[in-house]
Amino acid sequence: MPNKTAVVTGGSRGIGRAIVLALAGAGYQVAFSYVRDETAAMELRGQLQAQGVECLALQCDVASADSVRAFFERVEAHFQRIDLLVNNAGITRDGLLATMPVKDIVEVIQTNLVGTLLCCQQVVPGMMRQRGGCIVNIGSVAAQKPGKGQSNYAAAKGGVEALTRALAVELSPRNIRVNAVAPGIVKTEMSTALIGSQEEEIQSRLLIKRYAEPEEIAEAVLYLAERGLYLTGEVLPVNGGLKMP
Template sequence: MTQPIAIVTGGSRGIGRAIVRSLAAAGYQVAFTYQRDHVAAATLLEELRCAYAQASFSAHACDIAEPTSIQHCFAEIESQYPRIDLLVNNAGITRDGLLASMPLADLQLVIQTNLIGTLLCCQQVLPSMLRQRQGCIVNLSSVAAQKPGKGQSNYAAAKGGVEALTRALAVELAPRNIRVNAIAPGIVNTEMSTALVASQAEAIHERLLVKRYAEPEEIAQALLFIAQAHYLTGEVIALNGGLKMP
């Protein structure tokens, strides 16, 4: 049986790294992108190649905030792989702050990376998936889209847009047997999340029904479920430990 092929953006660290590892273990060939951390990307690539010698893996530098970088990166990936079965739009950033004093650059960068970048990555894989008449796209949203914290106006707007995009694109692509879903994690035990919640850790812990943060591997488990659930499309799967509104 031919091994399925996946692209994972932001795959060298955190949730993305856990997703890449899980896909490899499930039999996927994986191309993943990274932006600056060449060492982390190279380390993960070597790990995959040693553990799964029968599969093909590759790492590609890409700035998801730059349309030209996305275009070049996806062209490079498609020159190495015969098709694309799964796209995971995981890459994202935060620039939290009060909207009244937020620099325009922070507002624009968060929207450009998290929302426009996701749109453009979807656009890049569609010709291949449309020709195949099959495919799966999974976007990473956030609990902030529905239950934002203070200072998350730009991030919540971007992730809310990702959820709307997910539903709209699912409708658009259903006739070609292409499914589009999203995962909306809560607080995940990653470097980025730890830095963000440092001053609010106790308050956030009180709002969680499951009294701990998610591990990246748990988000990856949900991703694998979605990739294999062929009757699931247009949905946003909340994975937040029962995070309650204040």
């Protein structure tokens, strides 16, 4: 179908940026959101526009229902339709639960889980009218194989996996597929900051002795969107064979 439109949340850096580039390379028009890094967002938008890709970059905090609503209103006004939603935006606030500030619990669940729900809620009516569409949520290996200090993040991403399955059931009569990708450790600024002194221990748990490149996660998203047409309600692990300690 010509002029397919994809929306990627948290698309200016890291995994999100790789997803935006992969989708643009596959022929999608792309809208993506960013929270703070306007410089990176404008650089990516400029790169795509120079390649002739129709691209929209807008500020949006997925933790805010009002911000999410305004973002999707602008996207739909510009492109008229949304064929693919990739819920990538997320944050971490790792720490031991016994001493974790309530703020860190609430912010992680609000952004990673509630934010994903809010974005799905915005695209579903249009996809139902079109009688077709695709949603890909970005989960995490932490939902199934969490590390120490990840109780808030693991709970949020576990919720994303459950949401993926429930929404697939709800939307299948309208030809809308819902799946998730669950990355392991990916070479991004966020991961580098979190790994710190634990690198040797983490490497020992990987069957494939390296971290994933952002582009490898983007390829999994592209597969679910374009080629995995008999998949819905599934979570695709891309974690290098990460073992429990």
